[in-house]
Amino acid sequence: MLSGLKAQRQLALYVALGLSTGGGLLFSAPTACAETVTLGVGDDRSGDIIGSDTDNNTITIGAEGGGDHPVIGGNVAGASSANTSGNVVTINSIRAMTSGHGTIYGGIATGTASNNTITFKGGRAISLVGGMTSGTSGSAVGNIVTVTGGNLNHVWGGLAQKAGTGSATGNTVNINGGTFASGGTIVGGGGMNGVTGNMSNNTVTITGGALNNNNKIYAGDSRSLSSLSNGNIVNLGDAKTGSFSANLNGAEIWGTSYGRQVQKNDSDRIKGNTLNVNASGIQVEKVRNFEKINFNLTPTVTAGSTMLTMGTGTFDLGFGNSFDWKNFSLTGKENDTDKTKYGRIGNINLLSSSS
8 A cells, every 4th residue: 555645746856876785776756755655565666765855754665574575676765855854764574676776765865864764674675774975075974774674785874975075974773683695784884986084973783683694794884094984883782681682603893994904903093983792692703993892791691601702813803903901891890799780700701712
């Protein structure tokens, strides 16, 4: 069922771009334009689904338990305009896997894309992008993507797509479930195609999901050493409850990528980059480009357990670029010795390497 539609109308602004690592975007005249769009599991569409207004559009697709339906042949976007904010896209079920398409955007702007949200609960799509700027000096700010299920290749909270000084800052990605394809990436805020702006103050939180097939997690994905992309955070497990069911075997965790060039621990390029480990039994392939690592003794951290194990990379955390041990911290330690808290007495291993 397709409800809440205004009269069909052409968009004056077409955006043409290609994502090098996932589904591209070539918007033609939209198949559905509205402030509120609802597509049921039987509402297949061959083209794009785009909210018509600049801000605050709501798009809901599929039904929980709806599997790979409806089939969408194009892309989905909360809005596409010069500046866009406050759009909400909820995907309960979908199949958006057409080559060159298959991307779901909270909002697309040539200027600023801000405070857009995507919730992906099930189905299949190539990529999710909370907010994207296609301008040479645009910004993606404060966008949020949450994944609780389904199958995906790539996720960006914020993305600066076009060569120039664009930036992606203050974006959030929450992965609570779902399965990611081999080599798939999760990015808090990033740039591509020669973007040199800052990718700072982004947050990625992982509590569930399967990311164990050569997957990469970048809180900030700057590919330029001329940028100052710091203050990024990765949380492994829920900070309060310690809930963690993700499979991260084989995954890499980066504070900022810098084209996968490891930075010295005291470099301003990674200043404030923090990895928070909130559970035990977490296994990853490697950890890179964090200034600080904090181990948080939540209720699920048991005596005798190991919190974080790396498959490759010694305790320098980066091919000879030594990690300053004063940048390790421990929180919740009072709960480990006080029996009125979690009742734990014994040793807890914070960090281990299996290589």
